[in-house]
Amino acid sequence: MPDAKPQFMFSPPDELAVGPLRCAWGPHHHGTPAETLVRPWLAGALGLPAEVLPLRRDAHGRPRLDPPAANVDVSWSHSGERLLVALGRDVQVGADLELLRPRPRALALAERFFARAETEALAALPAAAQEAAFVRLWCAKEAVLKAHGRGLAFGLHRLEFALRDDAWVLVACDPELGRPSDWTLHAFMPMPGYLASLAWRPQPILL
Structure with missing residues (x-):
């Protein structure tokens, strides 16, 4: 008989606490649904059995948690062979992970999807720095956009960043996203060859 197919578990080797967030990253194998890997970690972080974790998807596909964890928000992202998950209390959180690889069409993509000032800032950089800056942006x-809940469908052009020193800072956004000052962002490299960004803002108060 053929050997049984190996079962992979998401056992994040590293974790990071930043502001109100806790995030972790680990291996993600192609063909394994990310949600099935996230659930055990999330359940452990919340002290809930994985089989009763109140995790669902809303009409736009965004993950949501229902009571008793309704004040907790979660987001995850996978790229290449790695998975990043983040959760926070009393905030809306979005996480994105990108494998660093050559992107020779970076400026063309920026012209198509980004605000003009962003594209001009990228074009003004030395050629060797443009691809990395594009990925960070x-x-x-x-x-x-993932924290907001609509993802890329909302439109990359509906929020604008400015390059200050070596960091992108949110300076303008569609009113549906609130004010730029509502948002906190944290960029880091969780492992060699990968870039991650976390974004969060206070959860709106429901009256």
């Missing part, structure tokens, strides 16, 4: 935009 894309990652930041996607983290905010």
